[in-house]
Amino acid sequence: MTLPVLWTAADVATATGGDVIGAFGTDWAATGISIDTRSLAPGDLFIALTDQRDGHDFVAQALSKGAAGAMVSRIPDGVGPDAPLIVVPDVLAGLTALGAAGRARAQAKIIAVTGSVGKTSTKEMLRDMLSGQGRAHVAEGSFNNHWGVPITLARMPADCDFAVVEIGMNHPGEIAPLARLARPHVALITTIAAAHLEAFADLDGIAVEKASVFDGLTPDGVAIYPLGLETTPVLARAAAAHSPLAFGREGAQGDTQIAQLIALHQSEAGAVLEASVGGLALNVRLPGAGAHFALNALGCLAVAQALSLDLAICAQDLGHWTPPAGRGKRERILIDPVERYSFTLIDDAYNANPTSTGAALDLLAQLKPGTDPSGRTGRRIAVLGDMLELGDTATALHAGLADHTAMAALHTVHCIGPMMRHLYDRLPEDRRGHHVTAADELGEIAHKLVRPGDIVLVKGSKGTRAARVVDALRNLGQADVSE
Incomplete structure (x- = not known):
């Protein structure tokens, strides 16, 4: 071809x-x-x-x-x-100029996505949703920085209908120039959380930086932001001049339009959310996903509303999305393919901060373990790697995970890295597993960490290489393709 x-x-x-x-x-x-x-x-x-x-x-x-x-x-x-x-x-300036030219010739509606948590997952949800509405061009991987955004724009076919550009940051002042390069018609902030605190004084500072994505909007552009956060007022002020649209669990505030989460149902099969968007009642099924993905899906429906798309079709097409590897993907690993003894692996090892780690622990606590060959009920096990780039708050934020309500439902917690030692020391002794300085140390004893019926969550910042534990656990058997 x-x-x-x-x-x-x-x-x-x-x-x-x-x-x-x-x-x-x-x-x-x-x-x-x-x-x-x-x-x-x-x-x-x-x-x-x-x-x-x-x-x-x-x-x-x-x-x-x-x-x-x-x-x-x-x-x-x-x-x-x-x-x-x-x-x-x-060369970088040349690439940026090529990206600008790609944007200038584009006929597509451009959607920019940023946020402390959920950027890539939301981007992939938008891929599935928008592909049912036309030809969609979506940033690959995590191409969200000073070279990733120009590449996404330079790769954009001139005749596509939609383009989704992911915009990230590590330091102040990075988002606005990339947003102005992309000139989105819609800009979505997924959430604000404790991430990259090394470079910011507080959450308000992060919110101000994330909200600068609205600076790049076209004159008739729509600013979409989440409700129910400590930093929502910061986002709302920044969005006010850009046809604001909010989403979340809370009711309407002032004249702002709301995409509202009415109810959420979590099961072994995934999450189902009931929502009201533009006055239309919608149900969205997210196979294999935890409840923490529900607001990402709601944000996508807000994008659909901003673009005047068919909301019912968009809600249906969101059901095609499943969490990718490293971002909450859930899979059953067969230890004995004949007898079909297995354990469940939740691969969430791509990134971590206190908000996303708490959400992953909530999911683990809600899932029901299976049984082993003797009929003994399986265990809920967490393998947690350091959460990086948290600055002076890192010690307290790691130790504070011990107080998370989901911890009471866990059997064993294994910890990777020097910062997770602060959590390990605060855990009850009967809940402590191993503490290691490097992920490979757990990978080497992966066969001792699980038994049939268990559910194992692996979560950590990419720099901790927690994915190596995922690989070791996955290699204990084979994925159950019958599910």
Whole structure:
């Protein structure tokens, strides 16, 4: 199958102000954008960014794998004079200019998503929801920073109907420039929570930064924000000038339109929420998901309302979404495929902060364990890794997990990392499992951590490598594909 042209060489040169060199001149075109030769597809334009490694060192490899051309700031070693290159003064600036050009030519409705928790899950929910309404272009992975947002925009087909851009931050002042680059028609803040506190004085500071996503809205754009938070007033003030739309469990405040969660039902099969959006009663089923995903889904319905989409179809299409690996995916691992003895694994090891960890513990406490071969009831087990980037509050926030109401329903808690030692020391002795400094130490004894009937949650910031415990647990058996 021949892929459609995304960018001609002439278009890239016009967008970036770069010089096209090589034997082909401008007689070539790219069907995609890549910054990594490991995932590069033939026909991609390779962008030689410099981050942990210099992308110029991989240009020759990219061209050998079929790249249509490469954007560079100098002629790389090992690249011949005939190579199709676009030379710009600065590659990141060139990529940003290409992203701006992609946005300028787009016919799509652009949705920006930010928040302390749930950005990527909400983005993927929007993918499933919007794909039923037209052609949707959605940011891949966690492409949400100063190079990820331009890549998402540069990859956007000119004729798509919707585009979802995820915008993240680590420090003050990062979101507004990316929002202005994306110029969304709708901007959604999922929630505000204790994350990246190293760079902010308090939650209000985080809320102000997140709310700066509204600065990039088109003149008729809609600002969507969550109710029921300590920082909701900060968000509401920032949204006031942008056709605000709120969502949450609380009732309407003033003249603000509300997407409201009426009821929530959690079961072994997933979560079902009853909602009222634009005066329409809706039910949304989220297979395999915990209750903490309900407000993300409600935020997606608020986006549908802002875009004047068919809410009933959108609610139905949200039911196609399931949590991805690392973000709350629930799977049954067969230890004995013949006798079908198994345990349940909840893989939530991609990221962690106090809010998302509390929500994951709530889910674990609500689920009912199975039984082992002797009929003994299984256990609820949590494997918790350090929550990173919490600044001076880190010690108290880790120790405070011991007071979370869900802890009473757990049998054993294993802890990974120096900060989780503060939780471990506060746990009752009969609930303490292992405390280790590195995830690999638990991975090596994974076979001793579980037995048939157990439910095991693995949660931690990505830097703790808690995913290695997930891999070790998964390797104890095989996924039950019959479910």
